[in-house]
Amino acid sequence: MRVMLTGNAAAAWGARLSGIEYLPAFPITPQTEIIETIAKWVDFGEFNCRVVMLDSEHSMVTAAGAAATTGVRTFTATSSQGLLYGMEMLYTVAGWRAPFVLVNVSRGLASPITLEPDHNDILAARDCGFLQLHCATCQEVVDCILLAYRLAEDSRVRLPVIVNLDGFYLSFTREPVKLPSAQEVAGFLPPFDPQNQGFRAGAPCSQAVAVLGGTAYSYFRYQSHLAALNAETVFTESAALFSETFGRSYQAVESYRCDDAEVVFVMMGSFATKAKAAVDRLRSAGQTVGLLRPLLLRPFPAEAFRRALAGKQGVAIIDQNLSPGFGGILHAELAANLYGHSGCNPVLVSFIGGLGGRDISPEEFFEMVKTTREAIASGSTPPPRLLYTREEFREMKKWQAIALHHSTGEKQI
Amino acid sequence: MKTASRILGSAFFLEGYEVQDAPRYGAERRGAPISAYLRASHQEIKERGIIRDPSLVIVADETLVPMPAASVLLGLSAQTMLLIHSREKPQVWRDRLNVEGPILTFLSSGGGEDKPGWRHIGTACAAAGARLVGVVSWESLAAALKQELAGFNATSLQENLDNARWAYDLMEPNQGIVVPGRLLSAGAFPRPEWVDLQYEDARVAAPAIHAVMTSEQVETGLWRTMRPVIDSAHCKGCWWVCSTYCPDGAIQVDETGRPKIDYAHCKGCMVCVAQCPNHAIEIIPERGAQSLEMAGKDS
Numbered sequence: 284m285r286v287m288l289t290g291n292a293a294a295a296w297g298a299r300l301s302g303i304e305y306l307p308a309f310p311i312t313p314q315t316e317i318i319e320t321i322a323k324w325v326d327f328g329e330f331n332c333r334v335v336m337l338d339s340e341h342s343m344v345t346a347a348g349a350a351a352t353t354g355v356r357t358f359t360a361t362s363s364q365g366l367l368y369g370m371e372m373l374y375t376v377a378g379w380r381a382p383f384v385l386v387n388v389s390r391g392l393a394s395p396i397t398l399e400p401d402h403n404d405i406l407a408a409r410d411c412g413f414l415q416l417h418c419a420t421c422q423e424v425v426d427c428i429l430l431a432y433r434l435a436e437d438s439r440v441r442l443p444v445i446v447n448l449d450g451f452y453l454s455f456t457r458e459p460v461k462l463p464s465a466q467e468v469a470g471f472l473p474p475f476d477p478q479n480q481g482f483r484a485g486a487p488c489s490q491a492v493a494v495l496g497g498t499a500y501s502y503f504r505y506q507s508h509l510a511a512l513n514a515e516t517v518f519t520e521s522a523a524l525f526s527e528t529f530g531r532s533y534q535a536v537e538s539y540r541c542d543d544a545e546v547v548f549v550m551m552g553s554f555a556t557k558a559k560a561a562v563d564r565l566r567s568a569g570q571t572v573g574l575l576r577p578l579l580l581r582p583f584p585a586e587a588f589r590r591a592l593a594g595k596q597g598v599a600i601i602d603q604n605l606s607p608g609f610g611g612i613l614h615a616e617l618a619a620n621l622y623g624h625s626g627c628n629p630v631l632v633s634f635i636g637g638l639g640g641r642d643i644s645p646e647e648f649f650e651m652v653k654t655t656r657e658a659i660a661s662g663s664t665p666p667p668r669l670l671y672t673r674e675e676f677r678e679m680k681k682w683q684a685i686a687l688h689h690s691t692g693e694k695q696i
Numbered sequence: 697m698k699t700a701s702r703i704l705g706s707a708f709f710l711e712g713y714e715v716q717d718a719p720r721y722g723a724e725r726r727g728a729p730i731s732a733y734l735r736a737s738h739q740e741i742k743e744r745g746i747i748r749d750p751s752l753v754i755v756a757d758e759t760l761v762p763m764p765a766a767s768v769l770l771g772l773s774a775q776t777m778l779l780i781h782s783r784e785k786p787q788v789w790r791d792r793l794n795v796e797g798p799i800l801t802f803l804s805s806g807g808g809e810d811k812p813g814w815r816h817i818g819t820a821c822a823a824a825g826a827r828l829v830g831v832v833s834w835e836s837l838a839a840a841l842k843q844e845l846a847g848f849n850a851t852s853l854q855e856n857l858d859n860a861r862w863a864y865d866l867m868e869p870n871q872g873i874v875v876p877g878r879l880l881s882a883g884a885f886p887r888p889e890w891v892d893l894q895y896e897d898a899r900v901a902a903p904a905i906h907a908v909m910t911s912e913q914v915e916t917g918l919w920r921t922m923r924p925v926i927d928s929a930h931c932k933g934c935w936w937v938c939s940t941y942c943p944d945g946a947i948q949v950d951e952t953g954r955p956k957i958d959y960a961h962c963k964g965c966m967v968c969v970a971q972c973p974n975h976a977i978e979i980i981p982e983r984g985a986q987s988l989e990m991a992g993k994d995s
Contacts, residue, residue: 287715287717312724395903398724451720455718455719455721456716456718457705457715457717459709459714459715553744556744557743557745560742563742564880567881568881568882644748645748645879645882645885646880646885649882668890669890669892671891672888673890676891676893685907685913686906687907
């Protein structure tokens, strides 16, 4: 069945088709529609699942982790400030090895407070031990949730997974989505087998024990790391089964028109489809350009990136995030991944764009290719470039003139 | 507007198009400006977000035209069809905005001064847009409307259908006037003027508003569709009640001790109407009130 769905509705459908049994919830824009949609289904008797409103995201993540360790298929969702409010428990429940799925709807972090997306929220959770899948379309939202449960519950992994979708550009955007039937899903995602998890009051176990000294701690932390690394293989297997079952193929790193490309864009999330549109136009103008997009960000698909970038001349990495005092996070991860691998040393040009939902225009994509080609020709890498135009700066100065009500003494640029 | 874009989006989808529709919110408050984007194509749609080169711009509330937050004028070109729900003639808007492209104005049939009529503007805009685009049949539009308004009762649904049909027919002379958008070529494109942001002192660069009363410059009164009007014959002057309950502080007290509503900032929530012990605050449609003001008849 192909229907028009928003990213939020797609997330709700992903959870419903996965047969979730428990949904601890707390509202936050632009995520709230997800839990509202599921709650409405439950209210109208269309779907059976326990929905509980918690007092905060901190409690919500705790409840999700606890429920997962009782052997219940658990789903939850948050966004931005909410993800950060639950941050302590993200690390904690990942350490429990509690398998469940959390949808994050990306939204720029305060301050200043905003509603529109960038990836600093989800990247703040980069090191918490959750796996991360990053969606670019509403179809991927449904599909990634199904894939995420297979990853999370596999005995070689058993870790929670975050499925990320961008606020507004996916959350409130309707696109045609092919919804699989419950029967089809049953063939892909069997009921949750919690194995030796299954905490009951009558059969208690001590979960998440305290350890002193680094020996036990190092062991447990590193085991989580190894489990996360296993997830790449499990992803490949699951994606193959997914393709067989539903006819849609996913790779850990999506490669779009890359095979013969001289210059490649690397970016993640929904803005990557804009890069695809730019690639099409650049190709029409005779330029061999492609796009690589990590759908799987944790574990980092290192080998897949190296394979795809072998022999490439230049890469334009567009980070929709900013690590203050450093720069773009994806740029850093990719550079670290490629370093020291002979035969895979393209010029890496770093761009920061799309912060707080700031649009990236077609001509900016074209110009980024131009900049990257100049870097290839000159052999010197330009400094990171913030995508910000003179017109935007003029607008900013207008607002500041009102907000400050005196001469700002700004430098003219 | 979100629903209007969904109606038109679903209609395109039923016609076999690939579709993408998305609302864009600012303040999540009733009456605050809202816009929505809609793309339809026979190919997979890879662009998303802001439409920089619209083929058709529909304005449901003419008071939004000058507001930067509403971005009505963004990307208007000689090819853009501009449809405004307005009493003014197209030439008035052409003069005001200095735009080259085709302009049409219309008023929703049910959109008289009564409140129920206002509810159908979105439907009428979607239906008018469908006819202007010219590739959406009435059958698809009606089916989309029924789908998107599934929760409405039969009477309300029928009113919407009737109004949509009226607007769809009204635009018949201009059927198919909308020109499909063209893709910007990567061969010769206007280069973006990127700037290197320079450090500015934190006194400037921290997100703080130091100037006082800046919120007064935002005329949230534009959000109002209905207007509370104090009937001086029944007002007993117990100003403390209405002015305290007003959530926006938009009721002041004049020198004679009478409450006075600041219409530049009253959002039309009608809390004052509910609270007034003497039932001395009436509700009138905003557009009618504005006409009275223009005619100099308003007290």
